[in-house]
Structures are given as structure tokens and as C-alpha cells.
Amino acid sequence: MNEDTTHFGFQQVPRSEKHKRVAAVFESVADKYDVMNDLMSFGIHRLWKRFTIEMSGVRRGQRVLDLAGGTGDLARRFAQLVGREGEVVLADINAAMLARGRERLLDEGIAGNVHYVQANAECLPFPDNHFDCITIAFGLRNVTDKDAALRAMYRVLRPGGRLLVLEFSQVTLPVLRPLYDFYSFKALPLMGRLVANDADSYRYLAESIRMHPDQETLKAMMAAAGFERCEYFNLNGGIVALHRGYKL
Known part of the structure; x- marks a missing residue:
């Protein structure tokens, strides 16, 4: 891979x-995203x-940024945790996913302390030292320049x-x-074709997972972006991992 290309x-x-x-x-896949998440996992x-x-x-009164927040699973719970004194920003680069998340949360009566921003994780449109917590769930692998995104997240986090x-x-x-x-590589594309009428998108999902940095590599990338006390937790045999790091 040369510097002018990347993997899709x-x-x-x-x-x-x-x-x-x-x-x-x-x-x-936006309209079938939630259904497919339940089926796939x-x-x-x-x-x-x-x-x-x-x-x-996350505690009452804090500010939370949920990046690549999609249909709002995390944002919904964070809105309850931070209360009226806090703020949750649901951000996604994709307008269709953001609209689906906004519609879903409003339908569930969650309003007032949640804001919606279409944003690219590599160049976040927020002030320095603004958020108490940032989450990104199943979104980082889709980012073109992951190092730039991690640096942007570090910048907008508070000490x-x-x-x-x-x-x-x-x-x-x-x-x-x-x-x-x-x-x-077999079951996911088939489910995508049967449920979402889109096998190719779910074939991409499987391929993008294989191209994502492994646990130790991502931990090192977070440390290089400035995060400290970096650690990760393997879930279900490493099928999924949760990485955590702090801005000190």
C-alpha cells in the first residue's frame, strides 16, 4: 500500500x-442496521x-461524545446517566445513520440533553478540552486515517x-x-442479502474487521496519540475488544 491509497x-x-x-x-444498511446487529451478534x-x-x-453533569454513534445505542444510555445537567453529542459522518439515530432517540422521548452533529472523526469540530468521555463503537475501523482520528479525540478530551x-x-x-x-465470509453476506438485500456491504464488514489493527497495535496507536494508562479487555475470545485510555 502506498501513501496515496488505503484499504476498503x-x-x-x-x-x-x-x-x-x-x-x-x-x-x-441504515434502515436494517439495528435488526442486523441483533442477528449478526x-x-x-x-x-x-x-x-x-x-x-x-460517566456521571451526572458530564459531557460525552459518542462518535460513529449510529442509531444511538450508547447515546441513549449516556443521556440517562448525565441527566439534564449534562450533555451527550451523538456524532456520525454518515447523514443517513445520524438521521436514524435522531429519529430513534426522539421516538423514545430522549431530548434536551442530546445534540446531533455530522462530523468526521479525523477533524472534529469541537473545542479543545471539551468532553469528559469519548466513545467510538464499531466505527474506528471505517476511518481512513486512524492516527489523525485518535489525535483529534485526544485534543477534545478534558484532562x-x-x-x-x-x-x-x-x-x-x-x-x-x-x-x-x-x-x-459465508454467513454474514448471506444474512445481508436475505435481510437487508445487500450482501456486498456485509462482505465489506467481514473484510474491514480483518484489516483493523489488532489489540496490541491499537493500544500502541492510542499511546502514540498521547493517551496514558492504555489497556484493553478481550470479549468473547477477542472477537471484540474494548480499549480504554486517559488524557492526564
């Missing part, structure tokens, strides 16, 4: 085109997100703030790998 799944594409291709994927994604919220330490990255990662149990590969 297993393909090499011009860096300037990746965000457009990712946008097309999520515009295609057998509902376990809810437990992964609950663990993330528990590890965030004492923390970043939590929930993402598919490298399976640590050898016995799981062949089963996981079969599921990823």
Missing part, C-alpha cells in the same frame, strides 16, 4: 475515495455496549477524560478462528 475491505482504493465508499455502505452486541458504558465511568474504543478485533482462541472465518 481487502481492496486498495485512493484515500480520497474511502469515506465515500464507507458512506455508501451505511446509507445502504445473536444479541450479544448489547452486552458489549453495556460493558463499555460500565467501564466509561482526566477517557476514550473508549469498542471494536471487532483479533480472535485469541485458535479453536474459534476457523468457525469465525466461516461465519464472517
Whole structure:
């Protein structure tokens, strides 16, 4: 890969085109996103997100940025935790996903302390030292320049703030790998075709997971961006990992 290209799944594409291709994927799946999340993970994604919220330490009155927040699973719970005195920003680069998240939260009566911003994680439109906590769940692997995004997150965190990255990662149990590969490359595209009428987007999902940095590499990237006390927690044999780091 040269400096003018990057990966889109297993393909090499011009860096300037990746965000457009990712946008097309999520515009295609936005309406079926929640249904497919439940089907793909057998509902376990809810437990992964609950663990993330528990590890965030978010309290009443704090400011939280939920990046790549999609349909608002994390933002909904954070809005309850921070209360009326706090603030949650649900941000996503994709307008269709952001609209779906806003519609969902408003339908559930969550308003007043949640704001919606269409934003690119690589150049966040927020002041320095602004948020107490940032989360990004299943979104970092879609970012073209992950190092730039991590630096941007560090900039907008307050001293004492923390970043939590929930993402598919490298399976640590050898016995799981062949089963996981079969599921990823055979079952996921089939489900995508049957449920969302879109096999290609879910084939991209499987490929993007394989191209994402492994646990130790992402931990080192967070440290290079300035985060301290970086650590990660493997979930379900490393299928997913939660990384956490602090701005001290």
C-alpha cells in the first residue's frame, strides 16, 4: 500500500475515495442496521455496549461524545446517566445513520440533553478540552486515517477524560478462528442479502474487521496519540475488544 491509497475491505482504493465508499455502505444498511446487529451478534452486541458504558465511568453533569454513534445505542444510555445537567453529542459522518439515530432517540422521548452533529472523526469540530468521555463503537475501523482520528479525540478530551474504543478485533482462541472465518465470509453476506438485500456491504464488514489493527497495535496507536494508562479487555475470545485510555 502506498501513501496515496488505503484499504476498503481487502481492496486498495485512493484515500480520497474511502469515506465515500464507507458512506455508501451505511446509507445502504441504515434502515436494517439495528435488526442486523441483533442477528449478526445473536444479541450479544448489547452486552458489549453495556460493558463499555460500565467501564466509561460517566456521571451526572458530564459531557460525552459518542462518535460513529449510529442509531444511538450508547447515546441513549449516556443521556440517562448525565441527566439534564449534562450533555451527550451523538456524532456520525454518515447523514443517513445520524438521521436514524435522531429519529430513534426522539421516538423514545430522549431530548434536551442530546445534540446531533455530522462530523468526521479525523477533524472534529469541537473545542479543545471539551468532553469528559469519548466513545467510538464499531466505527474506528471505517476511518481512513486512524492516527489523525485518535489525535483529534485526544485534543477534545478534558484532562482526566477517557476514550473508549469498542471494536471487532483479533480472535485469541485458535479453536474459534476457523468457525469465525466461516461465519464472517459465508454467513454474514448471506444474512445481508436475505435481510437487508445487500450482501456486498456485509462482505465489506467481514473484510474491514480483518484489516483493523489488532489489540496490541491499537493500544500502541492510542499511546502514540498521547493517551496514558492504555489497556484493553478481550470479549468473547477477542472477537471484540474494548480499549480504554486517559488524557492526564
